Amino acid sequence: MNQPNEITMHLDHALSARGASIPPETSDPVFTLDNVSVYYSDYEAIRNVTLPIGRNEITAFIGPSGCGKSTLLRSFNRMNDLIPGAHLKGTVAYHGTDIYGPNVDPIEVRRKVGMVFQKPNVFPKSIYENVAYGPKVNGTKGNLDDLVEECLTRAALWNEVKDDLKKSAYALSGGQQQRLVIARCIAVKPEVILMDEPCASLDPLATAKIEDLMVELASEYTIIIVTHNMQQAARVSDRTAFFTAELDENEIRHGRLVEFGRTRELFSSPTDPRTEDYISGRFG
Amino acid sequence: MSHLQLTNQLAGKGTPLRDRIFMWLLFLSLAIGVFTLAVLLTYVTIKGWPRLDIRLFTNMPSVRDPENAGAQSAITGSIWVISFTALVALPTGVMAALYLEEFARPNSRSQRFIEVNIQNLAAVPSIVYGILGLAVFARALALGQSVITAALTLALLVLPVIIISTREALRAVPRNIRDGSLALGATEWQTAYRQTLPAAIPGIATGTILALSRAIGEAAPLLLLGAVSFITFNPDGVLSDYTTLPIQIFNWTKDSREEFQVLAAATIVVLLLILLAMNFVAIWIRNKTQKRW
Ligand SMILES: Nc1ncnc2c1ncn2[C@@H]1O[C@H](COP(=O)(O)OP(=O)(O)OP(=O)(O)O)[C@@H](O)[C@H]1O
Ligand SMILES: [Mg+2]
Numbered sequence: 001m002n003q004p005n006e007i008t009m010h011l012d013h014a015l016s017a018r019g020a021s022i023p024p025e026t027s028d029p030v031f032t033l034d035n036v037s038v039y040y041s042d043y044e045a046i047r048n049v050t051l052p053i054g055r056n057e058i059t060a061f062i063g064p065s066g067c068g069k070s071t072l073l074r075s076f077n078r079m080n081d082l083i084p085g086a087h088l089k090g091t092v093a094y095h096g097t098d099i100y101g102p103n104v105d106p107i108e109v110r111r112k113v114g115m116v117f118q119k120p121n122v123f124p125k126s127i128y129e130n131v132a133y134g135p136k137v138n139g140t141k142g143n144l145d146d147l148v149e150e151c152l153t154r155a156a157l158w159n160e161v162k163d164d165l166k167k168s169a170y171a172l173s174g175g176q177q178q179r180l181v182i183a184r185c186i187a188v189k190p191e192v193i194l195m196d197e198p199c200a201s202l203d204p205l206a207t208a209k210i211e212d213l214m215v216e217l218a219s220e221y222t223i224i225i226v227t228h229n230m231q232q233a234a235r236v237s238d239r240t241a242f243f244t245a246e247l248d249e250n251e252i253r254h255g256r257l258v259e260f261g262r263t264r265e266l267f268s269s270p271t272d273p274r275t276e277d278y279i280s281g282r283f284g
Numbered sequence: 285m286s287h288l289q290l291t292n293q294l295a296g297k298g299t300p301l302r303d304r305i306f307m308w309l310l311f312l313s314l315a316i317g318v319f320t321l322a323v324l325l326t327y328v329t330i331k332g333w334p335r336l337d338i339r340l341f342t343n344m345p346s347v348r349d350p351e352n353a354g355a356q357s358a359i360t361g362s363i364w365v366i367s368f369t370a371l372v373a374l375p376t377g378v379m380a381a382l383y384l385e386e387f388a389r390p391n392s393r394s395q396r397f398i399e400v401n402i403q404n405l406a407a408v409p410s411i412v413y414g415i416l417g418l419a420v421f422a423r424a425l426a427l428g429q430s431v432i433t434a435a436l437t438l439a440l441l442v443l444p445v446i447i448i449s450t451r452e453a454l455r456a457v458p459r460n461i462r463d464g465s466l467a468l469g470a471t472e473w474q475t476a477y478r479q480t481l482p483a484a485i486p487g488i489a490t491g492t493i494l495a496l497s498r499a500i501g502e503a504a505p506l507l508l509l510g511a512v513s514f515i516t517f518n519p520d521g522v523l524s525d526y527t528t529l530p531i532q533i534f535n536w537t538k539d540s541r542e543e544f545q546v547l548a549a550a551t552i553v554v555l556l557l558i559l560l561a562m563n564f565v566a567i568w569i570r571n572k573t574q575k576r577w
Contacts, residue, residue, distance in 0.1 A: 077467065079463065079466070079467060082463070082466060084390065107469050107470075107471060108469070110466065110467055110468065110469040111468075111469035114467065114468070115463075115467040117460055117463065117464065117467075119460060121458075121460035121461060121463065121464040122464075123461060123464065123465070123479060124461070124482075124483050133465070133468065133470075133478070134468035134469065134470075137465070137468065137469065137470040137471075137474045137478065138468075138469055138470075184468065185467075185468070188468055188469055
């Protein structure tokens with residue numbers, strides 16, 4: 001059996017030092033979700049989410065499996081467009097512009113909003129080519145050496161790979177691959193980085209490196225991270241959104257946003273009993 | 285499970301009789317195939333042995349001088365025809381597969397119709413392609429009995445196989461490679477062209493080589509298309525007359541003289557070696573590039 005107190009204590013300990021300087025309300029949102037529901041054909045996977053994403057903040061999405069965290073995350077860069085039958089209601093406003101509006105090119109959105117996946121999905125190319133790929137497809141001409149070095153340095157990988165830039169990215173360890181994916185992502189100079197369980201396939205040491213990196217990157221980027229790891233959410237995030245999947249009046253499961261707030265407060269004094277159950281480990 | 289039962293199972297004892305009979309049947313089927321192939325190979329090699337020498341490659345066929353006749357024009361003819369077959373079928377097949385796999389709306393009615401048709405085309409007897417080639421390329425387009433007529437016809441013949449194997453190779457490229465590319469702001473076309481296609485090249489190469497090795501052994505459609513069986517010069521262009529190895533073999537085996545039978549056997553060995561080499565290359569590519577994800 002889990003000892004709820006012990007766990008919350010542990011989380012208290014983990015809470016990031018950044019938390020103190022976060023204002024209670026998001027003052028300068030990069031994204032504002034208003035009543036967003038995402039559907040897979042007829043199935044409403046997540047319902048009526050209203051949520052701001054603060055600039056240069058790390059926002060964590062937590063909640064049980066299947067509550068629609070990934071689904072919601074993918075709606076920030078229109079990756080759901082690629083799934084046949086997926087569609088969205090409500091507005092996802094990026095600096096006030098609805099990214100699902102009629103004149104918005106999803107390609108433009110994805111250049112501004114990068115994504116890091118659960119399993120490191122490096123391309124079957126050299127380390128150099130992995131980083132240079134984004135700028136190349138976006139039309140950057142000329143020598144990319146400086147950019148590649150800069151991005152690998154930002155992703156805390158340069159020292160480990162600087163002599164092997166021509167080697168296949170598959171030769172790297174899982175943790176290195178994930179940092180390469182982050183380097184590849186920032187090479188396009190996005191404003192927002194979405195991360196869907198970026199450490200799920202990594203060992204604790206590699207996880208710690210990625211977490212340090214996230215905090216480091218938050219000074220320049222806005223980050224949204226989905227995680228199953230409570231400690232991780234507590235350690236790195238400034239704000240946390242807790243989702244759950246519940247049956248509605250027609251006995252159909254939908255994901256719902258239960259509680260959103262500063263990570264510090266959400267973990268130490270959750271207002272909703274479901275949040276408390278979940279973060280203290282009493283939830284399935 | 286007791287210790288005794290475990291050791292029995294490890295030793296292969298205690299397998300039910302029914303299972304053992306089934307295993308033997310499977311093995312027997314395999315043995316029949318391998319045995320037949322071995323007998324065939326041994327037979328032609330022994331029979332063709334006296335003529336398996338350099339003259340086969342340096343000399344032209346001859347009706348009067350079977351002792352010194354060779355198959356040079358057939359070997360060069362086969363190379364010409366198969367090269368142009370590949371030149372036509374490979375880009376067409378790969379582009380068709382890329383369209384079907386990456387761009388066409390999946391599961392639409394037209395998509396399914398096309399899919400069934402490609403499957404069916406792969407099973408159409410080669411002689412039917414010969415008739416088509418004769419009507420369209422030789423007659424309607426007035427290309428006559430030329431290398432290009434043969435190449436275009438064989439290209440149609442291998443196209444469905446290339447499309448099918450290319451689609452399989454494309455499908456084997458994991459979804460997350462495409463997602464990674466699209467998430468960086470690449471277009472679908474850039475993703476297909478710069479990620480999916482290069483990643484699928486080993487599979488495409490393997491499929492294409494196997495398809496071409498089928499085409500190189502074809503005689504039936506070329507007989508219809510009027511591959512001339514007695515040619516004593518090498519092709520000098522796509523409109524040139526030509527003969528190919530299977531045609532040459534067919535022609536020699538029709539001749540009752542023993543020398544020509546030996547010559548045919550020797551040429552069969554050459555054709556088989558070419559086929560084996562092509563298959564070997566295909567397997568080599570597959571092994572070399574296996575499982576990167
Ligand atoms: N491509 C899809 N097509 C149809 N339904 C989907 C698709 N992807 C997800 N779903 C459904 O939508 C719901 C939410 O899925 P989602 O992957 O967003 O959950 P999640 O919170 O990310 O879960 P996990 O923590 O396990 O990753 C689930 O019921 C899932 O079955
Ligand atoms: Mg998920």
